[in-house]
Structure formats: structure tokens, C-alpha cells
Amino acid sequence: MITSARSFHAAPMGATLTAVLLLAAVAPVAFGAEVVIINNDGAGVGLNDPTPATPVAGNNGTTLGEQRLNVLERAAQIWAQNLVSDVPIAIQAQTASQACTATTAVLASAGAAVVERDFPNAPEAGTWYHGALANAIAGVDLDPGSPDITTQFNINLDEDPNCLGGNGWYYGFDHEEGPQTDLLAVMLHEYGHGLGFANFANESTGTLFQNIPDIYTTFTRDLETGTDWNDMTNAERIASSINDPDVVWTGANVTAALDGFLAPPVILTIDAPGNIAGAFPAQSASFGPPVPGGAGLSGSVVLAEDGVGTGTDGCEAFTNGAAVNGNIALIDRGSCSFTSKVVNAQAVGATAVLIANNVATGLPPMGGSDPTITIPSIGISQTEGASIQGELPGVDVTLEFDLGAPLAGTNGGFLRVNAPNPVAPGSSISHWTPAATPSLLMEPAITSALTDDVDLTLEHFRDIGWTLLTPSIFANGFEDGDCSAWSASNGGGC
Amino acid sequence: MRNHPKTIAWCIIMTLCAIGAVANEPAEPVDPGKRVVVSERIIGGDTATTSASQPERAGLVAVRDAETGELRAPTASEWQELASTFDVLNRSDQGLVERTYSDGSVGVRLEGRFQSVSMINRSSSASGEDVVEATCTHSADTVVAKLASTEAAAESQDDDETEAAHDH
Numbered sequence: 001m002i003t004s005a006r007s008f009h010a011a012p013m014g015a016t017l018t019a020v021l022l023l024a025a026v027a028p029v030a031f032g033a034e035v036v037i038i039n040n041d042g043a044g045v046g047l048n049d050p051t052p053a054t055p056v057a058g059n060n061g062t063t064l065g066e067q068r069l070n071v072l073e074r075a076a077q078i079w080a081q082n083l084v085s086d087v088p089i090a091i092q093a094q095t096a097s098q099a100c101t102a103t104t105a106v107l108a109s110a111g112a113a114v115v116e117r118d119f120p121n122a123p124e125a126g127t128w129y130h131g132a133l134a135n136a137i138a139g140v141d142l143d144p145g146s147p148d149i150t151t152q153f154n155i156n157l158d159e160d161p162n163c164l165g166g167n168g169w170y171y172g173f174d175h176e177e178g179p180q181t182d183l184l185a186v187m188l189h190e191y192g193h194g195l196g197f198a199n200f201a202n203e204s205t206g207t208l209f210q211n212i213p214d215i216y217t218t219f220t221r222d223l224e225t226g227t228d229w230n231d232m233t234n235a236e237r238i239a240s241s242i243n244d245p246d247v248v249w250t251g252a253n254v255t256a257a258l259d260g261f262l263a264p265p266v267i268l269t270i271d272a273p274g275n276i277a278g279a280f281p282a283q284s285a286s287f288g289p290p291v292p293g294g295a296g297l298s299g300s301v302v303l304a305e306d307g308v309g310t311g312t313d314g315c316e317a318f319t320n321g322a323a324v325n326g327n328i329a330l331i332d333r334g335s336c337s338f339t340s341k342v343v344n345a346q347a348v349g350a351t352a353v354l355i356a357n358n359v360a361t362g363l364p365p366m367g368g369s370d371p372t373i374t375i376p377s378i379g380i381s382q383t384e385g386a387s388i389q390g391e392l393p394g395v396d397v398t399l400e401f402d403l404g405a406p407l408a409g410t411n412g413g414f415l416r417v418n419a420p421n422p423v424a425p426g427s428s429i430s431h432w433t434p435a436a437t438p439s440l441l442m443e444p445a446i447t448s449a450l451t452d453d454v455d456l457t458l459e460h461f462r463d464i465g466w467t468l469l470t471p472s473i474f475a476n477g478f479e480d481g482d483c484s485a486w487s488a489s490n491g492g493g494c
Numbered sequence: 495m496r497n498h499p500k501t502i503a504w505c506i507i508m509t510l511c512a513i514g515a516v517a518n519e520p521a522e523p524v525d526p527g528k529r530v531v532v533s534e535r536i537i538g539g540d541t542a543t544t545s546a547s548q549p550e551r552a553g554l555v556a557v558r559d560a561e562t563g564e565l566r567a568p569t570a571s572e573w574q575e576l577a578s579t580f581d582v583l584n585r586s587d588q589g590l591v592e593r594t595y596s597d598g599s600v601g602v603r604l605e606g607r608f609q610s611v612s613m614i615n616r617s618s619s620a621s622g623e624d625v626v627e628a629t630c631t632h633s634a635d636t637v638v639a640k641l642a643s644t645e646a647a648a649e650s651q652d653d654d655e656t657e658a659a660h661d662h
């Protein structure tokens with residue numbers, strides 16, 4: 001259940017929150033928790049902006065302020081439908097003027113407002129917990145004078161015509177933001193940090209908050225050294241923070257749920273002719289349907305021709321549409337967006353698309369968003385693209401998953417956390433690895449592929465102590481998080 | 495009137511030495527049956543306070559003006575924008591108040607620190623694809639680096655656009 005206090009402005013926090021909670025109603029059955037959005041903006045601005053607005057994609061607000069607040073409530077609602085807490089989760093929200101240029105902007109921020117340790121019922125002694133989680137476990141508001149989460153988002157996206165081209169925030173609920181920026185996806189991610197998906201360590205110095213572990217570092221392990229973060233020295237934590245791909249999340253619930261969420265890597269198998277046959281790495285796309293499971297998708301390859309500039313870049317309508325129809329289109333990277341190429345191929349009846357890289361190393365990143373795309377596409381290396389072109393016609397391929405490979409983004413049966421080398425300051429450790437496929441909500445890159453699905457974050461929350469409305473994978477015969485029992489029956493991996 | 499960031503290159507030189515910045519707050523009123531604060535201490539032992547107009551950080555912060563190319567102190571409005579970001583990215587516990595309760599539990603209000611920040615960069619790659627990179631960070635250095643790099647790129651690629659933005 002979501003309760004908003006739209007009329008409360010920048011009053012002293014203690015008085016505001018107390019008043020809000022007095023207004024809160026009893027949570028209905030559909031929600032496991034009650035989330036209170038505390039509107040901290042002043043009259044007439046931000047969340048109280050009276051400028052008329054047209055309802056958009058499920059957001060029925062008729063003013064900008066209402067629509068903004070509705071998005072914050074919608075993000076809170078998604079979490080409230082999953083988490084269980086007898087204590088209302090108070091989110092203090094406001095807009096702010098933050099840095100923005102024509103191409104780069106600070107979008108939003110959020111985090112826990114308070115940390116607690118050694119409170120009643122705390123599962124781990126001497127361990128910091130995020131305030132909302134601590135309240136849920138203790139069954140009481142441990143710090144009633146403070147919100148549990150604070151958040152703000154950059155109002156300049158709407159009010160500064162030079163900020164990101166003046167495209168503004170998207171306030172619809174359908175994640176079809178187009179050139180705008182999807183506030184709902186951003187807030188889902190940021191609330192996730194505030195609810196528990198973040199450590200309080202300083203990766204630059206290796207220090208723990210007050211030199212005491214937190215519940216996030218408790219489940220962080222370096223596989224190369226076999227050492228948990230709580231058992232490391234500061235120097236060891238500094239080294240581990242850049243030790244990709246060996247830094248993993250050891251929580252039993254996430255580990256047990258990997259099979260249901262993550263896919264193995266996508267590959268391109270060249271079936272014929274024999275002289276170039278083989279299986280090769282490929283990059284899945286953030287748009288369109290995924291490569292089919294099982295036997296994958298097979299077909300003959302036809303090189304796209306559009307007759308303009310680089311004729312094989314697929315940026316204009318195909319001139320050989322009849323030949324491409326019913327086959328897999330091969331398109332060279334460059335000159336226009338990945339989605340434009342795939343749309344052009346789809347328009348003439350291609351069953352799938354291969355986009356060959358135009359640089360010697362790596363794979364095309366295959367980013368973008370277009371809900372009209374209904375055929376799968378993958379990126380392949382420049383080498384494989386050239387090999388296929390050299391043998392056309394008569395090349396048969398299959399787009400498929402490498403079922404024998406570890407799940408994308410895992411190591412040793414555990415999900416990796418982000419630990420790139422060189423360090424990516426601030427993105428390290430408190431996010432999943434971006435190598436996970438499909439994209440996860442709590443990866444450092446907030447992709448256009450995200451929806452309302454909070455995916456493995458739920459199992460992460462179960463690991464750190466949240467009770468969820470959905471049953472645990474361990475519910476049948478084992479207690480939640482009973483790692484040793486689960487491992488004994490499943491051959492390890494927990 | 496806020497100066498638009500396009501008018502400057504966010505070339506920031508920072509020494510991020512956090513100083514004690516939390517005003518002393520009175521203990522919560524005692525609520526019978528609930529936790530009672532038995533002690534408070536300011537982490538780091540620094541009881542200094544800062545004015546509301548200054549960010550809770552010490553050190554040198556300068557901006558490079560795109561028009562003159564010279565370093566200068568940030569204007570008040572530039573401070574406002576930068577400070578709002580830096581404050582939430584502060585990951586120092588210095589100056590925070592640790593409260594110990596009668597049941598042995600301990601709590602710390604983070605005063606807006608330890609936040610994560612989402613950023614976005616929209617550009618076109620050398621290959622012509624539209625590149626939209628939305629990232630989440632907890633680091634002021636990352637924010638500064640991204641803003642500085644994109645401003646520098648904008649300067650070198652489109653002086654006219656930068657000049658136009660000066661009037662904003």
C-alpha cells in the first residue's frame with residue numbers, strides 16, 4: 001500500500017513523519033508492506049507543480065506534480081507488493097536542481113536514510129542493516145524521527161530546454177520512453193539501493209562503515225582468495241573491489257534462483273559450408289525478442305543491400321527485399337542505430353538479423369529500444385561477418401544459446417557483482433555485473449530493456465533478511481537460506 | 495537565475511576531505527516501551543557545523559570557464575548544483591551522530607550521505623549509433639569526470655552551441 005503526504009512540505013522531518021504516519025491506513029492484503037511517500041517539495045514546484053499535463057500510459061495525473069508523484073508511488077508500489085513489513089517504509093522525496101548538459105545529466109539519487117545494528121531480532125550481530133530492513137525485522141520503527149529512504153530527482157530535465165535536448169522525463173508506466181528518460185525505471189533501481197542493495201564500505205579506502213560489517217558485505221566474497229569481504233583487511237578489500245570476475249554474491253537464495261533468471265551466453269553457429277563452420281560468441285540485443293531456446297533459430301543468410309552509401313549497412317529500405325524475405329539478414333554495423341537496421345530487415349520479412357562489427361575487436365553492443373521489433377537479432381564479430389560474406393550464397397547458421405556454458409554473469413555457480421579493473425568508482429560491488437543476461441534491475445547500467453520486473457533483486461533481499469510475499473525456493477523442506485541443507489540435496493553450489 | 499552548466503566546463507579539482515558537518519540534534523523524546531537513547535557521540539569527534547549554503551565537504555573546487563578557459567571559483571548557483579550532488583555521494587561517516595540505545599542497539603542517521611546517483615549520457619558513436627548510457631554511481635569523482643568529459647567534447651565539437659548556451 002502506498003500512502004502519499006502530498007501536502008507536507010519541507011517541514012522538520014520528525015514532525016512531518018509523525019503526522020504522516022498518523023494518516024496511514026492499514027495495509028490491504030495485496031501488499032506486504034506500506035510505503036509512505038513524503039513529499040518534501042514546496043508549494044507550486046516539483047512534486048506540487050500545478051502545470052496541467054495530459055495523462056500518459058497509466059499515469060492519470062492531470063498536473064506535472066501529480067504525474068511525478070504518481071511515478072514515485074508506482075515504483076514504491078512495486079516494491080510494496082513484494083516485501084513484507086509491519087512498519088511503514090517512509091521515503092522522503094523531492095526534486096532538485098542538479099547538474100545537466102546537452103548530453104549528460106545527473107538523473108536521480110536515493111539511499112538509506114539510517115543504518116541500525118544489534119536491534120531486536122537482528123539476524124547477524126555486529127552488522128549494519130539498512131533502516132527499512134531493520135525496522136521490518138525488528139517489527140518496530142527503530143528511528144521514528146527519520147525517514148527510511150531519501151530520494152531526489154533532477155527537475156532540470158523538465159525545466160531547462162538545454163538539458164538533454166529538452167526531451168524531459170517520461171512519466172508513463174509502460175517503459176516506452178522514446179527519447180525521454182524513464183523516471184519509473186530509474187526510481188525502481190534507486191529505491192532498490194535504499195531498501196538494501198548497497199554496502200556501506202568505501203571501496204577507495206577499503207574501510208567498512210565504522211569498521212563494522214554491513215549485511216551486504218556479509219554476502220560478498222572474492223573467489224580468487226576464497227575470502228569474504230568481512231574477513232578482509234582494508235588493503236584486501238581495495239584489491240578485491242577490482243577483481244572481476246571473481247567477486248560474487250554468496251547468498252543462498254540468489255544462488256538457487258539463477259537458473260530461473262539467467263540465460264547461458266548466446267552464440268552463432270555456422271552450420272554450412274564446412275570450411276567456416278563452428279560456434280562463435282555473439283551479443284544479444286536489448287531490443288526485440290530473445291533468441292529462441294531449444295534448437296534456436298536456423299536459416300540461410302542473405303546480405304542486406306540498400307543502395308545508399310555503404311550499401312550493406314541496412315540504414316535505408318532494402319533494395320533486395322525479396323531475397324531477404326524468409327531468411328536471416330546480414331548487416332554491417334555503422335551509420336545508423338541498431339534498431340533502425342533491424343526494423344528495415346523486419347520490413348522485408350527477415351526472420352532474424354546478424355549485425356557484423358565494423359571494428360576488429362569485440363562485438364557490437366546491440367543497445368537500443370523499439371517495441372515494434374518482433375524478430376531476434378545478435379551482434380557478431382567483424383571476422384565472422386567477413387567469413388560469412390565471403391561464402392555467400394550458401395551460408396546456413398543457427399542463433400542459439402550455448403547450453404554447455406556457465407550462465408552469463410556467473411562464476412563458480414554464484415552471481416558476480418560488478419568489480420571491473422580498472423575500478424569504476426562508485427559502480428563497483430554495489431551492483432550486479434553487467435555481464436548478466438538478460439539485463440538485471442540492479443546492474444550499474446540502467447538499460448531500456450528494464451520493465452516493472454524486479455528480477456533477482458527479490459532473492460537478494462531475501463538473502464539479507466527481508467521477508468517476501470512470494471515463497472522461497474527453499475520453502476519446500478528447508479528453512480529460508482538453509483544453505484548447507486540445500487547444498488546437500490543439490491550437489492553444492494550454495 | 496541559474497547559470498547553465500553548458501557555460502562552463504566542469505573541470506573540477508577536488509580534495510575531498512569531509513569535515514564534521516552535522517548539527518547537533520537533540521535526542522528523540524523518550525517513548526516508554528521503546529528504545530531509549532543512552533548515549534550519543536559524533537563520529538570523528540568533530541562538532542563543527544557548516545552553514546546551509548556550503549556543501550559538507552572541504553577542499554578546493556574550481557570550475558574552468560569554457561569562454562575564457564580559466565579556472566575560477568564556482569558561482570553560487572554552480573555551487574548549488576554541484577553541492578547537491580556531492581552531498582549525497584559523501585561516503586564519509588565523519589561528523590555523523592551515533593546513538594546507542596538502552597537495548598544495546600546502535601543507529602546512525604546518514605544525513606543524506608551514502609546515496610547512489612543515476613546519470614545518463616546521450617550521444618552518437620563514431621559508428622553512427624545512438625548511444626544512451628545510463629549508469630548508477632556512488633562516487634563524486636565519477637559524476638565530475640562524466641560532466642567534465644562531455645563538456646570538453648561539446649566544446650571541441652560545437653563551439654557555436656556552447657556560445658549559444660552562454661545566454662541561457
